[in-house]
Amino acid sequence: MKLYNLKDHNEQVSFSQAIKQGLGRQQGLFFPLELPEFSSTEIDDLLELDLVTRSSRILSAYLGDEIAPETVYQRVKAAFTFPAPVATVSDDIASLELFHGPTLAFKDFGGRFMAQMLAQVSNGEKVTILTATSGDTGAAVAHAFYGLENVRVVILYPRGKISPLQEKLFCTLGGNIYTIAIDSDFDACQALVKQAFDDEELKQAIGLNSANSINISRLLAQICYYFEAVAQLPAAARQQLVVSVPSGNFGDLTAGLLAKSLGLPIKRFIAATNANDTVPRYLSNGEWAPNPTVATLSNAMDVSQPNNWPRVEELFRRKNWALPTLGFGAVSDDVTKATMHELEALGYTSEPHAAIAYRLLRDQLQPGEFGLFLGTAHPAKFKESVEAILDKTLDLPEALAQRADLELLSHNFAPDFAQLRQFLMALPE
Ligand SMILES: *Cc1c(COP(=O)(O)O)cnc(C)c1O
Numbered sequence: 001m002k003l004y005n006l007k008d009h010n011e012q013v014s015f016s017q018a019i020k021q022g023l024g025r026q027q028g029l030f031f032p033l034e035l036p037e038f039s040s041t042e043i044d045d046l047l048e049l050d051l052v053t054r055s056s057r058i059l060s061a062y063l064g065d066e067i068a069p070e071t072v073y074q075r076v077k078a079a080f081t082f083p084a085p086v087a088t089v090s091d092d093i094a095s096l097e098l099f100h101g102p103t104l105a106f107k108d109f110g111g112r113f114m115a116q117m118l119a120q121v122s123n124g125e126k127v128t129i130l131t132a133t134s135g136d137t138g139a140a141v142a143h144a145f146y147g148l149e150n151v152r153v154v155i156l157y158p159r160g161k162i163s164p165l166q167e168k169l170f171c172t173l174g175g176n177i178y179t180i181a182i183d184s185d186f187d188a189c190q191a192l193v194k195q196a197f198d199d200e201e202l203k204q205a206i207g208l209n210s211a212n213s214i215n216i217s218r219l220l221a222q223i224c225y226y227f228e229a230v231a232q233l234p235a236a237a238r239q240q241l242v243v244s245v246p247s248g249n250f251g252d253l254t255a256g257l258l259a260k261s262l263g264l265p266i267k268r269f270i271a272a273t274n275a276n277d278t279v280p281r282y283l284s285n286g287e288w289a290p291n292p293t294v295a296t297l298s299n300a301m302d303v304s305q306p307n308n309w310p311r312v313e314e315l316f317r318r319k320n321w322a323l324p325t326l327g328f329g330a331v332s333d334d335v336t337k338a339t340m341h342e343l344e345a346l347g348y349t350s351e352p353h354a355a356i357a358y359r360l361l362r363d364q365l366q367p368g369e370f371g372l373f374l375g376t377a378h379p380a381k382f383k384e385s386v387e388a389i390l391d392k393t394l395d396l397p398e399a400l401a402q403r404a405d406l407e408l409l410s411h412n413f414a415p416d417f418a419q420l421r422q423f424l425m426a427l428p429e
Helices: 015-021 040-047 051-063 069-079 107-121 136-145 164-170 186-197 200-206 216-232 251-261 278-285 309-319 333-345 352-364 379-390 417-425
Strands: 002-005 008-014 030-032 086-090 093-097 127-132 151-158 177-182 241-246 268-273 327-330 370-375 411-413
Touching (some): 008 015, 015 107, 015 216, 030 309, 040 216, 051 069, 051 216, 069 107, 093 352, 107 136, 107 216, 127 136, 127 186, 136 151, 136 177, 151 186, 151 417, 164 379, 177 186, 186 200, 200 417, 216 241, 216 251, 241 251, 241 352, 251 268, 251 309, 327 352, 333 352, 333 379, 352 370, 352 379, 411 417
Parallel strands (some): 093 370, 151 177, 177 411, 241 268, 268 327
Antiparallel strands (some): 002 008, 086 093
């Protein structure tokens, strides 16, 4: 698989290089040179397969020239160890539940597949994963890499801006997992990571790698669950499918669009955000004007400078799709709360991220269409806010219950690159 740098199309790399490097020159994102497509018969055949077999065929369509299909199959089997069920919410709407993995959010798919792929291509070289998280990436990456030889993981997150249980999930592991609470917001954490990647000396010294959704391996993994959703839907729904994606960094939406570009029948997408509405405003008035990030109930989407957006635009350009066909909207915290009540009344307990996607889907779905929204996290992962909003008690799933009482092991830094650099250089082997 060849990929090019969106900021300099002359820089081309293999998949192995892209996964190790994360970003290209000038912090450019890598994008596939070839966009494979399945025929409609091939799609029908794929939809008959089980998750692991189907996913390994989809991924081999991209990776086949670099990694043997049997190896891809074994790696996918090791990564995708949990299901992605579609749950019925109403006559014309269902939820794709992506939160049945070890850290209860969709990021387990990408994080675990990336860990497998990095192990596949790194030949035992030392790697330091440095990543910024608005909550869920950190947990997924920490758990996916925990205990792997030759890999150290350093995770930055905005202090006090992720849920206490989210924090417990990945800041209590220790071992090869280092966590740092930064006294600022997610965008500041992301900026520190970018600064580190610009520092050639540091990069070489510690074998720097990012496990952020900028890493192409994560996006490729996420394509697979859009196929899994369609495989579970009745045939009639497959023809009129609208998918609503709760978005922060826009990795999930990029993966959905890549699934469509492979030939998966999805009529249109809705890009759903919270008050951090850079993209909805851009789609309505053509101006890219990020505001300062604001804290919301759906904290994993508190991103005002979404990293993956250039990939979305590139895909529309390459496929000759018109950007105005992309649905969009931003949902306030008040409307999010009301929507969680609405879902509860339908018998479906949800959390703020999924509720935002549902809200816009419900409002924008046309007669005859079938709607699917992504359930990106388990409601119990946001226990404090969900319980307060819905006035009910949630049971903690096993993965959370185990960690809830452990001590936090995080460091606490100002948003200061010099301090971070010193820490990274001094990490034990
Ligand atoms: C990360 C995350 C999102 C946003 O996904 P992006 O790919 O960054 O757009 C939405 N919901 C939850 C629960 C998340 O963890």
